[in-house]
Amino acid sequence: MAPNKNSTDFQRSCSCNNMKALILVGGYGTRLRPLTLNVPKPLVEFGNKPIMLHQVEALVEAGVRTVILAVSYMSDALEKEMQIHAKRLGIEIIFSQENEPLGTAGPLALARKHLAGPECNEPFFVLNSDVISDYPFAKLLEFHKEHGKEGTICVAKVEEPSKYGVVVYDKSSGLIHKFVEKPQEFVSNKINAGMYIFNPSMLNRIEERPMSIEREVFPYMANEHELCCMELQDFWMDIGQPKDFLKGMCMYLTSLRQRSPEKLLKGSNIIGNVLIDPSVKIGENCKIGPNVVLGPDVVIEDGVRIQRCTVMRKATIKSHSWLESCIIGWESRVGKWARLENVTVLGQDVNVKDEIYLNGVRILPHKSISTSVPEPQIIM
Amino acid sequence: MNLKAVILVGGPQKGTRFRPLSLDLPKPLFPIAGFPLVHHHIEACCRLKEVTEILLIGFFQPNDALRRFIQRERQEFGKSIIYLQEYTMLGTAGCIYHFRDVITNGSPDAFFLMFSDAFCDFPLQEMIQFKEKFMPYLIMTVEVPKEQSLHYGCAGINLTTSEVVHYTEKPDTFVSCDINAGIYLLNIDIFENIGVLFQNKHRPSLSDTSMEEVMLHVSHQNVYKPESTMGRISLESEVLPRLAGSGKLFAFRMDRFWLNIKSAGSALYANQAILELYKSSHPERLSDLPGCKGNVYIHPTAEVDDSAVLGPNVTVGAGVVIGQGARVKNSMILDGALVKAHSCILNSIIGWHCVVGEWTRVEGTPTEIDPNAPHATTDNFYLFDEQGRLRPSITILGRDVTIPAEVVIRNSIIMPSKELGRGFKNQILL
Numbered sequence: 001m002a003p004n005k006n007s008t009d010f011q012r013s014c015s016c017n018n019m020k021a022l023i024l025v026g027g028y029g030t031r032l033r034p035l036t037l038n039v040p041k042p043l044v045e046f047g048n049k050p051i052m053l054h055q056v057e058a059l060v061e062a063g064v065r066t067v068i069l070a071v072s073y074m075s076d077a078l079e080k081e082m083q084i085h086a087k088r089l090g091i092e093i094i095f096s097q098e099n100e101p102l103g104t105a106g107p108l109a110l111a112r113k114h115l116a117g118p119e120c121n122e123p124f125f126v127l128n129s130d131v132i133s134d135y136p137f138a139k140l141l142e143f144h145k146e147h148g149k150e151g152t153i154c155v156a157k158v159e160e161p162s163k164y165g166v167v168v169y170d171k172s173s174g175l176i177h178k179f180v181e182k183p184q185e186f187v188s189n190k191i192n193a194g195m196y197i198f199n200p201s202m203l204n205r206i207e208e209r210p211m212s213i214e215r216e217v218f219p220y221m222a223n224e225h226e227l228c229c230m231e232l233q234d235f236w237m238d239i240g241q242p243k244d245f246l247k248g249m250c251m252y253l254t255s256l257r258q259r260s261p262e263k264l265l266k267g268s269n270i271i272g273n274v275l276i277d278p279s280v281k282i283g284e285n286c287k288i289g290p291n292v293v294l295g296p297d298v299v300i301e302d303g304v305r306i307q308r309c310t311v312m313r314k315a316t317i318k319s320h321s322w323l324e325s326c327i328i329g330w331e332s333r334v335g336k337w338a339r340l341e342n343v344t345v346l347g348q349d350v351n352v353k354d355e356i357y358l359n360g361v362r363i364l365p366h367k368s369i370s371t372s373v374p375e376p377q378i379i380m
Numbered sequence: 381m382n383l384k385a386v387i388l389v390g391g392p393q394k395g396t397r398f399r400p401l402s403l404d405l406p407k408p409l410f411p412i413a414g415f416p417l418v419h420h421h422i423e424a425c426c427r428l429k430e431v432t433e434i435l436l437i438g439f440f441q442p443n444d445a446l447r448r449f450i451q452r453e454r455q456e457f458g459k460s461i462i463y464l465q466e467y468t469m470l471g472t473a474g475c476i477y478h479f480r481d482v483i484t485n486g487s488p489d490a491f492f493l494m495f496s497d498a499f500c501d502f503p504l505q506e507m508i509q510f511k512e513k514f515m516p517y518l519i520m521t522v523e524v525p526k527e528q529s530l531h532y533g534c535a536g537i538n539l540t541t542s543e544v545v546h547y548t549e550k551p552d553t554f555v556s557c558d559i560n561a562g563i564y565l566l567n568i569d570i571f572e573n574i575g576v577l578f579q580n581k582h583r584p585s586l587s588d589t590s591m592e593e594v595m596l597h598v599s600h601q602n603v604y605k606p607e608s609t610m611g612r613i614s615l616e617s618e619v620l621p622r623l624a625g626s627g628k629l630f631a632f633r634m635d636r637f638w639l640n641i642k643s644a645g646s647a648l649y650a651n652q653a654i655l656e657l658y659k660s661s662h663p664e665r666l667s668d669l670p671g672c673k674g675n676v677y678i679h680p681t682a683e684v685d686d687s688a689v690l691g692p693n694v695t696v697g698a699g700v701v702i703g704q705g706a707r708v709k710n711s712m713i714l715d716g717a718l719v720k721a722h723s724c725i726l727n728s729i730i731g732w733h734c735v736v737g738e739w740t741r742v743e744g745t746p747t748e749i750d751p752n753a754p755h756a757t758t759d760n761f762y763l764f765d766e767q768g769r770l771r772p773s774i775t776i777l778g779r780d781v782t783i784p785a786e787v788v789i790r791n792s793i794i795m796p797s798k799e800l801g802r803g804f805k806n807q808i809l810l
Contacts, residue, residue: 285704285705285721285722287739302705303704303705303721303722305722305738305739305786319705320705320706320707320722320724320739322722322739322741322786324786336707337707337722337724337741339724339741339788341788355707355709355724355726357741357743357788357790372743374790374805
């Protein structure tokens with residue numbers, strides 16, 4: 001260990017005004033359909049804020065001034081929206097578009113010119129656009145500078161590690177020994193959390209072709225003892241699927257309760273953590289929560305029971321309906337005495353008639369539903 | 381014309397498809413549209429000045445409920461109404477033959493014979509007029525789709541004369557779409573026809589050739605049955621086939637709705653049908669509350685919150701409480717039940733003194749009447765299909781069932797006195 005070198009590096013990075021980050025946006029976000037049929041996944045609101053904005057704002061707070069969005073398709077809506085936020089946050093947002101999907105590593109090669117220049121030797125952040133967390137980027141940067149290796153990845157604890165690739169590492173130093181795909185016997189309960197920081201030298205390992213960072217880059221870095229990991233202490237969730245979106249929402253609200261409880265709604269008809277936009281209208285004799293997010297201009301009529309749901313902008317939930325574990329898309333309407341449960345997801349502008357029962361149903365945008373769907377199904 | 385009416389009400393061994401609702405009281409007393417099922421039959425008979433006496437025949441032990449019911453009916457209609465108990469199941473012809481002295485007492489010309497599970501708008505006056513032309517035995521028939529006809533007694537009818545020329549009970553293959561609707565107007569001399577059969581059943585060694593023919597219709601077991609069942613004679617299997625083609629049995633073909641109330645599911649249709657009849661027969665019974673859509677009967681002692689929405693086709697029994705913002709559609713809520721706020725009840729029967737929690741959904745699947753078959757009646761399905769799968773049915777909560785808040789009970793049948801801890805779908809809970 002050479003403490004002097006590390007401390008110099010650390011000071012230099014702190015004085016640097018142009019840290020960079022790359023967000024792997026990728027494709028259409030098919031796993032989050034039907035929400036992502038009308039709205040690019042990064043703009044889908046999570047906790048009343050576009051998913052990507054959670055990430056970008058946390059990066060800005062950690063000193064990032066340039067964000068590269070690695071996309072495999074261009075969306076005018078996304079570009080327009082992100083440029084507004086770039087202006088507001090005083091940062092530069094660059095779109096790096098792949099002509100063919102380049103996997104999880106290829107996009108770094110494509111964006112090489114933005115990430116590293118001859119005069120810049122600053123580390124840069126890389127993250128998957130699906131992960132939601134309290135994003136401890138400053139801590140990650142500090143740890144990365146401290147150990148001096150080429151890269152640091154965040155790892156998160158999971159309940160059932162056998163479904164994932166797990167990370168085996170040295171507890172005290174964080175140095176990664178190996179990765180094990182879907183372990184059949186217990187070796188670790190930590191998995192790659194999709195948030196990284198790398199020195200620019202790492203880019204030499206990557207070619208501009210479809211390439212997996214998990215399989216074609218990390219194992220080699222680990223073999224060379226150039227990859228460390230940092231355990232995430234607070235919440236983490238990959239919210240790429242509706243079920244996990246709701247799980248992540250619960251975690252996010254719990255975290256919000258600890259960090260800024262004043263943002264959560266209080267009232268006699270409110271149970272647990274409920275986050276609403278100030279423009280929301282709530283009727284009488286409702287019972288709301290726990291774990292509910294209501295977007296701008298949402299109307300909740302009288303006698304509604306809603307728990308563990310996200311309701312997007314301008315949606316209306318009519319009287320006496322009952323909702324649990326649902327995502328209600330923008331401008332959708334849920335009729336009186338309707339019952340929606342078990343990860344029912346309504347796309348934009350869906351109309352669910354009175355007295356309808358929907359169990360685990362995904363409904364595509366602009367549909368009108370006038371018969372119950374009692375078993376999980378997709379309504380085209 | 382001096383007439384009587386005989387209503388066959390069955391007994392505890394019958395009406396099993398009506399469980400669990402018939403576990404607590406005899407099926408003929410099960411309330412439909414606010415009144416016991418057989419009350420509707422009695423009321424129809426009492427409207428006729430020609431009918432002097434109404435006899436209910438069944439094999440229920442006389443009990444308090446039955447006694448009180450007969451007492452109330454007598455008071456309401458001021459006619460002689462009597463319950464006659466069969467000592468054993470005598471069969472549909474055997475039981476009237478057994479009580480023939482009571483029926484013929486007072487020398488009526490003829491009598492109506494009806495089954496308490498046959499239900500329609502009871503065009504009894506029309507039947508009397510019709511019979512004046514076609515003596516001596518009249519049977520009401522309705523037309524149903526081919527597939528359904530096999531479950532009933534099928535009548536071959538001469539459409540010019542209306543004579544029933546052929547009759548087969550529940551045939552294996554198609555005979556006719558005109559089926560026995562379970563309502564008859566019979567001359568008193570019907571007992572002579574039954575008597576001949578009865579005598580021969582007690583003397584199995586026959587010499588009379590015509591009687592041998594009759595015996596062919598009777599299954600072999602019947603001939604050698606012990607003494608106790610020897611008196612059992614079926615009108616449909618034994619008497620009608622013999623009368624058909626004899627120039628005495630005529631069909632009154634009814635072309636309006638008709639229901640056979642066998643399964644509990646068909647009770648909801650009966651409810652709907654009776655409520656519709658109330659429009660002309662008892663408009664005062666239909667609620668005009670602002671929260672009511674379509675035909676709704678609410679017992680005067682029920683408490684329904686102003687914000688609740690009921691109907692169409694809803695009956696709310698005595699002492700029922702319906703909470704704020706509750707929704708009830710195509711359902712019956714029996715006496716003393718509590719339906720809490722924001723709950724939603726669709727196509728279900730909520731038993732006596734049940735409790736349905738807040739925001740709970742109780743939903744069943746009605747047996748659809750095929751809209752393309754003009755004379756289709758309800759299919760009285762058994763609960764399980766040929767593959768042993770439970771059919772989607774209406775939801776029925778037996779007496780004293782408690783359902784917690786915020787759950788779904790769907791296509792399920794819950795036996796009496798259960799306190800559920802969660803929701804259920806497609807279940808029969810013992």
